[in-house]
Amino acid sequence: MTSEKMVSQIKEWLNEAAGYIQVSLTNKLTVSQKSNRTDLVTNIDEEIQAFFIKKINQHYPNDRILAEEKGFDTIDSLKGRVWIIDPIDGTMNFVMEQENFCIMIAVYEEEIGQLGFIYDVMKDELYWGGKNQGVFLNEQRLTPPKDVGLSEGLLGMNAYMYGKNIYAAGEIGHASMGIRVSGCAGVELIAMLKGSHIGYISNLSPWDYAAGLVLLNEFGYQYSNIEGKPLAFANREYFLAATPTAYTQILENFIRR
Amino acid sequence: MTSEKMVSQIKEWLNEAAGYIQVSLTNKLTVSQKSNRTDLVTNIDEEIQAFFIKKINQHYPNDRILAEEKGFDTIDSLKGRVWIIDPIDGTMNFVMEQENFCIMIAVYEEEIGQLGFIYDVMKDELYWGGKNQGVFLNEQRLTPPKDVGLSEGLLGMNAYMYGKNIYAAGEIGHASMGIRVSGCAGVELIAMLKGSHIGYISNLSPWDYAAGLVLLNEFGYQYSNIEGKPLAFANREYFLAATPTAYTQILENFIRR
Numbered sequence: 001m002t003s004e005k006m007v008s009q010i011k012e013w014l015n016e017a018a019g020y021i022q023v024s025l026t027n028k029l030t031v032s033q034k035s036n037r038t039d040l041v042t043n044i045d046e047e048i049q050a051f052f053i054k055k056i057n058q059h060y061p062n063d064r065i066l067a068e069e070k071g072f073d074t075i076d077s078l079k080g081r082v083w084i085i086d087p088i089d090g091t092m093n094f095v096m097e098q099e100n101f102c103i104m105i106a107v108y109e110e111e112i113g114q115l116g117f118i119y120d121v122m123k124d125e126l127y128w129g130g131k132n133q134g135v136f137l138n139e140q141r142l143t144p145p146k147d148v149g150l151s152e153g154l155l156g157m158n159a160y161m162y163g164k165n166i167y168a169a170g171e172i173g174h175a176s177m178g179i180r181v182s183g184c185a186g187v188e189l190i191a192m193l194k195g196s197h198i199g200y201i202s203n204l205s206p207w208d209y210a211a212g213l214v215l216l217n218e219f220g221y222q223y224s225n226i227e228g229k230p231l232a233f234a235n236r237e238y239f240l241a242a243t244p245t246a247y248t249q250i251l252e253n254f255i256r257r
Numbered sequence: 258m259t260s261e262k263m264v265s266q267i268k269e270w271l272n273e274a275a276g277y278i279q280v281s282l283t284n285k286l287t288v289s290q291k292s293n294r295t296d297l298v299t300n301i302d303e304e305i306q307a308f309f310i311k312k313i314n315q316h317y318p319n320d321r322i323l324a325e326e327k328g329f330d331t332i333d334s335l336k337g338r339v340w341i342i343d344p345i346d347g348t349m350n351f352v353m354e355q356e357n358f359c360i361m362i363a364v365y366e367e368e369i370g371q372l373g374f375i376y377d378v379m380k381d382e383l384y385w386g387g388k389n390q391g392v393f394l395n396e397q398r399l400t401p402p403k404d405v406g407l408s409e410g411l412l413g414m415n416a417y418m419y420g421k422n423i424y425a426a427g428e429i430g431h432a433s434m435g436i437r438v439s440g441c442a443g444v445e446l447i448a449m450l451k452g453s454h455i456g457y458i459s460n461l462s463p464w465d466y467a468a469g470l471v472l473l474n475e476f477g478y479q480y481s482n483i484e485g486k487p488l489a490f491a492n493r494e495y496f497l498a499a500t501p502t503a504y505t506q507i508l509e510n511f512i513r514r
Binding site: 037038092093096097098099151153154157159162163165170173174177178179180181182183191194196197 | 294295349350353354355356408410411414416419420422427430431434435436437438439440448451453454
């Protein structure tokens with residue numbers, strides 16, 4: 001079971017992590033490549049992950065952890081209580097823009113999302129919520145955005161999928177009011193929670209979507225892999241989330257046509 | 258001649274306009290289509306433009322005006338002193354996101370940019386400067402970003418050009434560290450001034466780039482139409498701006514190859 005105490009703790013940890021990141025940005029980052037030249041990791045990604053792992057081990061020693069950086073990026077199952085963490089989501093933006101990146105934390109129990117936190121550090125905007133508890137921006141409860149169709153709104157998009165028309169992403173983009181590419185899953189999921197964007201198509205790992213799904217769920221958004229099947233919480237996969245109307249239009253008119 | 262007084266006046270007008278926009282966002286916008294379903298204009302675009310025109314006519318009755326909305330969107334020449342205005346740059350974002358839009362104002366004399374103002378209203382960030390006067394964020398003087406190459410930075414991009422590989426925009430994007438699509442020229446030009454992005458490729462009208470060029474010039478950025486020829490300040494045209502190194506790489510390795 002999650003609790004109010006757990007929510008308070010996570011907020012406190014996020015706050016400490018954000019303070020550390022803010023100070024770190026005044027120093028030189030150590031940037032390394034992971035799988036390719038545009039897949040970056042910094043010393044801060046690793047230090048923030050280590051910080052959260054230490055806190056979780058200390059307070060919840062029986063819980064398990066799935067997290068982006070090395071040593072924690074695979075898990076055998078989602079049995080029991082599992083924390084899913086992206087210490088810095090949007091590392092490229094973190095390095096290049098020093099903004100438009102997020103910390104994301106989710107708590108799952110027996111495969112069901114219980115708590116989700118997406119923290120836009122530089123804007124100091126924490127979007128968070130829990131199963132049947134609603135969605136909040138900092139301490140303010142948010143209302144669900146309208147269910148609008150594909151042709152009526154902006155769509156967050158992975159640039160590569162759009163450019164190569166993977167799963168008709170280019171055509172889907174053209175059928176919308178336009179695409180936006182932020183380079184950060186957290187920023188895109190926040191745009192959906194705010195009602196700025198009607199959906200998001202990308203290629204994501206579990207730590208990119210775990211927290212977001214808890215919040216999208218509260219607002220009645222639909223999500224799945226790009227073929228309409230449940231997300232596997234395993235490897236990177238093509239991801240689709242949208243308003244119920246746009247989700248159905250995307251699957252029926254573009255993916256399954 | 259421009260003067261300190263003119264700079265103060267423009268800042269005051271921008272401030273008034275921003276206040277009006279902030280209040281307007283609490284009411285319902287009247288949104289209309291212009292050339293197509295994704296080319297929008299609101300009552301606020303028109304009201305803000307009318308506000309600036311009134312101010313200019315009152316204080317500088319001999320000056321001429323080129324501005325995005327109807328009645329002012331063509332001009333026979335840039336002789337004398339000309340104000341070039343985009344009352345709301347990024348109208349789609351204004352309507353859908355209520356952020357990521359800018360007010361842009363430029364003052365040109367005998368075809369030469371003298372003053373430029375790009376105001377991100379919701380962030381309350383005014384990037385401004387003048388010929389041989391440097392670039393400022395609000396009251397703080399900025400230092401020019403480093404001259405980095407195409408493979409080392411993020412590139413602001415027009416989604417359509419990227420998706421259709423117009424002037425090799427798709428390939429250019431892949432050669433960079435990644436593309437970003439914000440849907441607002443002002444936001445992209447600001448990203449260059451901050452050093453977050455190394456360049457910007459889009460399809461722009463004079464009011465989209467006039468203010469930005471004054472500021473890019475101060476920082477030694479290169480800019481032209483996509484073929485390397487001077488911008489015409491007339492119709493919409495393909496636009497390229499980048500660090501000197503990236504600009505040369507884009508033209509030589511992709512456009513003129």
